[in-house]
Amino acid sequence: MIKLQVCSHCQSVHYPVRDICPACWRDKLAWKSVSAKGRVSSFTDLHISVKPEWADKLPLRIGLIKLEAGPNVLAFMDAKLTSNDPVILAQKDGVFTAKEKL
Amino acid sequence: MSKSYEDVVITTPISVPYVRYSDRPANYWLGRALGMLSEASGLGAQDIDGLSVSSFTLAPDSAATLTQHFGMTPRWLSQEVTGGASGITALRKAARAVQMGDADIVACIGGDTNPKHGFETLLDDFSSDMSAAVLPYGAGGPNVSFALITRAYMQRYGAKREDFGRLAVSQRQNALGYPQALMKKPLTLNEYLEVKPISSPLHLFDCVMPCAGAEGYLVMSASRARTLGLPYVHIRATCERHNAYSRDDVQLRTGLAMDAQDLWTRAGVCSQDMDVVQSYDDYPVISFMQLEDLGFCPKGTAKDFVQKHDFTVAGSFPHNTSGGQLSCGQAGAAGGFLGLVELVRQLTGSALGEQVQDARLGLVSGFGIINYDKGLSCAAAILERGHD
Structure with missing residues (x-):
């Protein structure tokens, strides 16, 4: 399980962090455990970073993951x-x- | 349905020449745009009673503080926040202000500075989602978001790097004739394919180069433009949309798809009538999506459309005739004005580079604000060469 914001009023799940529920505009967002399962929608191998501190870690594979819980998240992922x-x-x-689902 | 713009027109397209880096603040670049508008139109602070400003690097200043910097006393003021769509969203507001009499002459300007390391700073301050959910993954910035979109698009529709390359190569051809493009070296498809990767499948020539510069135009009534002797274009129809299709797993379509049909209906013309088209090209895939979503070709077939047509100025589908941002550089928010300013030039027969022969009708579209996984803002305008 992972922790994401869940609306206590309409039960929708959100990421990135929101201050008000985008689905019902109530201020009832709470951090709750949701399924960590997802599927890779797309990925990239990053070769150039804007920040010098990443230089020696490149290339990095980064995925766009569609969570079963609803939101899209970016994640580091195995090559x-x-x-x-x-x-x-x-x-x-x-x-x-993101790890391989065994 | 939106009302027509009647006799509101666009005049005086100007471009402040771009430079790769600048230590001057955005205030300078925007101020130069205003100065060039004045030089080109003969109008001054006493005449221009509306101001619209678009800039990413203006803070802590704003459109309001700029009025003092620029010695203006406008009775109408707007600041655009839509980045790559801001040239068109500025037009939409300015045109209504003039139409309804809230302003007589509006100067619309967009521009940014780019100090060394400026892009890094810009990213840090771009948005809360960019900071929290994109930058922690290697700090690739918008390249990462667009790489994810580009790969998903290629997988879904079978587009290949060669297809994106054809767009980039034809735009470079156009840029060779445009005196203000920063990239003036011819580009071959082979060079496009073999250049270094940035964030796969994106390589160097898929990514715009940040730079400093500004663009601008004036909005006024046709009668005023005629009195002043300024060539102008009419506004046939426009649209804008924000945060469309937010539930899509990946962005394979823009909000233009929601509004295109209504846009063409209001304009009273069809896509085949367009003599020249300017799309927002921060990455080639985004141009592909705009062409599809606006109905120039069915969804997923821009790869065939770009191969079937010649996108150069003298070709069968004149597109991004200044070379676009891919060859001119991206001067921040000026990138959201480049296509509109170039289209006004082409339709008034005043191209700085090669002129599309007898261009009467044209379309410009914009796309902006890649906040997280999707670009949020898009807009389009169909313009027509001035007539009495």
Whole structure:
């Protein structure tokens, strides 16, 4: 499971962070556990970063993941993963990593 | 349904020549645009009673503080926040202001500065979602978001890098004749394909180069333009849309798809009537989507359309006739004005580069604000060469 904002009024799940529910405009968003399962919609291998601190970590594979819970999230992902692969997300310090779904 | 713009027109397209880097603030670049509008029209602060400003690097200043910087006393003021769509969204507001008498002459200007490392700073301040949900993944910025979109588009519709390359190569051809383009070296398809990757499938020539510069135009009544002896174009129809199709897994269509049919109906013309087209080309895939969503070709077939047509100025589908941002550079918000300003030039027979022969009707579209996974704002305008 991962923690995302869920609206206590309409039950919709949101990411990135919202201050008001985009689905019903109530201020009832709460952090709750939701399914970490998703599927890779697209990916990129990043070769050039705007920030010098990333230079020695490149290239990096970054995926766009459609979560079963609803939202799209960006995630670091293994270089062997590709589009349409089912994945499980891990969450640390607000950053997602997609692993192969076994 | 939106009302027609009656006799409101666009005149005085100006471009402040771009430079790769500048230590001057955005105020300078926007001020130069105003100065060039004045030089080209003969109008001054006493005549221009409306001001519309679009800029990413203007803070902490704003359209309001600029009135003091520029010694103006406008009775109508607007600041556009739609980036790549801002040239057209500025036009929509300015035209209604003139039509309803809230202003007589509106100067619409868009521009930005670009100090060294300026793009890095700009990204840090771009939006909360960019900071929280995109930059933590290697800080690739908009290249990452557009790379994800481009790959998904290629997978869905079978477009190849060669197809995007044909667009980039034809625009470079156009840029060779446009005196203000920063990229003046001919580009071959082979060079396009073999250049270094940035964020796959995007390579260097898929990505616009940040630079400093500004663009501008004036909006006024046709009778005023005639009195002043300024060539002008009519506004046949416009549209804008924000945060369309927000539930799509990946952005494979723009909000233009929601409004295109109504746009053409209001304009009373069809896509085949267009003599020249300017689309927003921060990345080739975005131009492909606009051409499809506006109905120039069915969804997913821009790859065939670009191969079937010649997109150069003298070709069968004159497109981004200044070379577009891919060859001129992207001067921040000026990128949202470049296509509109170039279209007004082409339709008034005053191209700085090669002129599309007998261009009477044209379309410009814009696309802006890649906040997270999708570009949020889009707009389009159909314009017509001035007549009495």
